[in-house]
Amino acid sequence: MTEGNFVDYVKMHVSSGNGGKGSVHLHREKYITKGGPDGGDGGRGGHVIVKGNKNLWTLVTFKHRRHFKAEHGAHGSKSRSTGADGADVYMEVPLGTVVRDTETNNILFEITEDGEEKIVAKGGMGGRGNWHFKSSTNQTPRYAQPGIPGEELHITLELKVLADVGLVGFPNAGKSTLLSVMTSAKPKIADYEFTTMKPNLGIVEYRDFKSFVMADIPGIIEGAAEGKGLGHYFLRHIERNATLLFLIPADSKDISQEYEILLNELRRYNAELLDKERLILISKADMLDDELMDEMRIELDKDFKGTPYMFVSSVAQLGLQELKDRLWAMLNE
Incomplete structure (x- = not known):
């Protein structure tokens, strides 16, 4: 999937079908002079239904089709x-996918299971025919019900990536490189900030044919919760991840401060994100010798206050199997 085809936010217009009119008809048949009313009911208008499909990863199919209209009854x-x-x-x-009412911004429902169906615009009921209104005092009613109009509304589709592990970090922290060596994904990698503009997903193959999904989320910058940088366009994808993997490069000016900034942005966006399990990765560890690593551990043990951390290197393949073991244990506790 190319970045140009990754669409995670789109506004739509949907309208269901009107119900058909009930019939006003009096039975006419040879030798039956007064057959009475026999007008049938109108048909139901068509629904507009949102359905989950596990084989889709993006909302690109709605990029050029913004209107959906069901048939009338x-x-x-x-x-x-x-x-x-x-x-x-x-x-x-x-x-x-989250479906919102565009005008009120209220969430109508969320689609999280394959084959799950939700009606977003309900078709109007058909009107009853005149035979329903026959009575002892009104033998030949010459009226019927009109069909009920369908619903029409503007909705917003908002995709939150479903992944087991989400990579969180500043731009150019090495998230895309880690994803490329842990999975078969081929994200764009370059030595400048904001290389990744859209989330990338990869399948991490584990022992005994087991696997889990890892997502590379575009880099956070300070003030992202207020919409700076890529703002909410990446933060909402973190909400679906079971475990958060914080990536901080070993050559960072202040590892602890960088971690606190990342935590603060998540807290300001949605405090519930801090309830997720998290693991801190000190990336680019091939730049460190054993003595420097031991010195850093002493400081990090104090600063991270019990939050687990590891040293890894994507380039040197350092600590990657241990990382897989750790993540699998966290996901299956």
Whole structure:
């Protein structure tokens, strides 16, 4: 999947079908002079339905199609014949999609399971035909119900990436490089900030044919919770991750301060993110010798206050199997 095809936010217009009109018909047949009312009911209008599809990773299918309209129900007819229901329209979305009412910004529902279906715009009911209104005092009613109009609304689809592990860090911290060596994903890697503009997903293969999903989230900058940099466009993807992996390069000016800034941005965006399990990775550890690593451990033990951390190097393949073991244990506790 190329970055240009990764679409995680789109506004749509949906409208369901109107219900068909009930029929006003009086039975006419040879030798039956007063057959009475026999107008049938109108058909139901079609629904607009959102359906989860585990094989989709992006909302790109909605990039050039912003309107979805279901069919109207057919009108009732003679002999108490009910009109056909309008055909439903399906919008297939990736798992982790949130559907909001654009005008109120309220969440209508979320799609998290494959095959899960939710009606976003309900089709109008068909009107009842005149035979329903026959009574002892009104033998030949010459009226029927009109169909109920369908619903029309503007919605926003918002994708939050579903992954077991989310990589969190400043731009150019080495997240894409780690993802490329831990998985078969091929993210864009370069020596400048904001190389990654969209989340990348990769499957980490573990022992005995087990696996888990890792997501490389675009880099955080200070003030991201207020929308600076890529703002909410990446922070919302972290909400779905079971475990957060904080990446801080060994050559950072102040590792502890960098970690606190990352924590603070998550806290300001959504304090519940801090309830997730987390592991700190000191990346680019191939730059350190054993003596310097031991000195850093003494400081980090005090600064991280019990939060687990590890030294790894994507380039030198240092500590990667141990990292897989650690993550698997965290995900399956």
